[in-house]
Amino acid sequence: MNIIAKEIEFPGAFILGAGAAPFQTLGINAEFMPIVQTKSDHKPAVNGSYFAQINPEDGGCLLEKYSKKYNDFGFALLANLFASEGQSGKVIEIKAKGRTGEYNFVTCMRKTLEKHYGDKPVGMGGTFVVQNGKVKVHIMPPEFSSCPLTSDEDVNNWLHFFEIKAPLVCQPVFVSRDPGFDLRLEHTHCFSHHGEGGHYHYDTTPETVEYLGHFLPAEILYRIDKPKETHTFGRD
Ligand SMILES: [Zn+2]
Structure with a gap:
């Protein structure tokens, strides 16, 4: 997400959207719900993302929130992202x-x-x-x-x-x-x-x-x- 923010010349961008979770990090495929404030000069990145995977125990849906145990959490395959300043205003x-x-x-x-x-x-x-x-x-x-x-x-x-x-x-x-x-x-x-x-x-x-x-x-x-x-x- 920090790389994406850099690509679009928008450090500190607040990013929402839909993508594939990083199998490189998780070791499995999963659905990714990015909620990320990317890093800027003044602030480190904040990652409030979720991801949903097939529950290995019962084949049901298993939703998890990002936590620090997932180091370097990005995405894989594809993502459709909406970047804003994350400020309040007219919507x-x-x-x-x-x-x-x-x-x-x-x-x-x-x-x-x-x-x-x-x-x-x-x-x-x-x-x-x-x-x-x-x-x-x-x-x-x-x-x-x-x-x-x-x-x-x-x-x-x-x-x-x-x-x-x-x-x-x-x-x-x-x-x-x-x-x-x-x-x-x-x-x-x-x-x-x-x-x-x-x-x-x-x-x-x-x-x-x-x-x-x-x-x-x-x-x-x-x-x-x-x-x-x-x-x-x-x-x-
Ligand atoms: Zn999707």
Whole structure:
């Protein structure tokens, strides 16, 4: 995270988002919920991140908060990050109750932005709380796949899916459309204080679900370490 802050010339950046936990440090694959104040000239880094893994004991969801025993905690594979100064100020508040269509909360916001701004990409980040209801999430298995995953079906067969309950704190990063950077358009990870978390797909309780979110539009979009070879599956 300190390296990312350096790359975007933003020391002390407060970073939220969704990514893959560092298998190099943990020894396993896991979902990563970064909450990091990166280091600056005056202050050391503060790491309040969570990560969710498959519980080796019962195959369930195991959410853990970062602690000092995990030395040098970064991320692996990929991450979608939203960096801000972490100061208080004006934000966009969105409340939603009930779901009437097939799109999840983040996709609705993303498509609304795309409809309004068209070709002009608008990126946003922040947090929202699922205040009521349940959501479908996935957690990557601890081991990498022994054979290449070459379709959405392969990826879905590899992932573990769970239904977890509110209240959930979610960290979305989304862009209304891809300006040709080969982007994942939305990525949201969530954590809770009752031991559940993961990669958010959608709520499974459209009648009772309630969302409360606070967001900020991005000023600059950075694409770091873009893969040379790309594909389009596994991007939901
Ligand atoms: Zn994810």
